[in-house]
Ligand code: HEC
């Protein structure tokens with residue numbers, strides 16, 4: 233993320249003689265970042281443990297911290313409340329159509345767990361935990377996944393040596409990022425071509441294939457299926473008895489949402505029907521549940537003004553400046569109400 237001082241120096245060398253004043257002379261804006269400022273950003277932890285703060289923690293102490301700050305979303309046993317992420321279980325499912333990727337079943341390095349919790353959790357208050365609490369909860373999540381013992385003292389010195397179950401499941405992918413030879417003869421007519429996206433080779437493709445593992449033709453049917461899967465998964469982890477989920481009544485769409493369907497088809501579907509460019513697919517209830525929890529107002533603001541998220545870039549009004557705010561709002565309501 234940072235250009236090293238050395239290369240900055242090289243860039244502006246022609247403009248100055250004394251390194252200390254290069255920044256000012258080179259661009260005439262800003263001041264050099266102080267060591268303290270850089271330290272505030274420089275919080276990544278590498279697989280070999282480099283970057284870990286001094287300290288240690290264990291699952292015995294971690295239990296309380298976890299229950300206070302994490303269990304409301306991730307479940308007391310890491311089984312996940314509602315559709316919040318599952319942190320435990322899933323062993324042996326990676327080759328399934330719908331793999332359950334958890335810290336235990338998927339993650340290659342324990343260092344990532346520490347880094348991630350410290351950087352991003354609790355979801356509603358990232359970077360609010362102190363190092364001790366991060367060590368303790370990291371140990372607790374590893375303990376819930378049967379990776380370390382309850383009393384194991386996880387520390388700056390041994391965290392990198394904790395072997396994760398799926399560590400051997402990763403390999404270096406040295407394919408080039410782009411392979412796009414130009415067509416010179418007998419090329420397809422560009423007008424007859426359709427844009428498509430796929431994540432072939434990254435995650436089992438069955439997950440993305442229309443209809444795969446989705447016998448339900450309607451959203452409410454899909455919801456029921458998801459709810460029963462969640463109940464099964466929870467019961468498997470907690471040992472609780474499986475209770476049949478209560479079927480939800482299909483809700484009728486509001487007038488606004490119905491009015492938004494046409495805009496959706498004309499301006500949004502190109503990305504949101506196909507999943508192009510990382511757009512959450514309109515029929516992927518999982519992809520929408522967390523977004524909807526942010527509140528429809530924020531979704532509308534994002535759709536109107538555009539924003540860059542973790543999955544990709546949502547252009548303002550889907551790139552269609554000609555649309556009225558009302559039309560875009562209605563399209564969002566159509567997308568949201570399609571989830572019910
Ligand atoms: C308000 C709900 C919430 C709380 C509280 C919360 N999390 Fe999370 N957690 C999330 C969400 C949402 C994600 C997924 C974020 C994403 O993918 O961008 C997540 C992701 C994670 C992941 C990565 C899961 C994976 O396999 O990708 C870990 C590990 C994690 N949280 C640990 C914790 C710990 C430890 C705490 C307590 C200190 C905590 N979380 C508190 C909502 C929460």
Ligand code: HEC
Pocket residue numbers: 495496499500501502503504508509510511512523526530531532534535539540541542543544545546547549550551560563564567
């Ligand atoms: C060029 C592709 C593209 C088009 C066209 C597009 N979107 Fe999106 N949209 C995205 C992507 C990518 C995201 C996910 C960004 C992320 O969260 O990382 C997204 C996310 C969203 C979200 C979720 C916002 C949130 O806060 O989670 C809404 C709502 C949305 N789009 C509405 C619309 C509407 C309404 C239209 C049509 C007027 C539209 N989009 C057209 C690419 C597109």
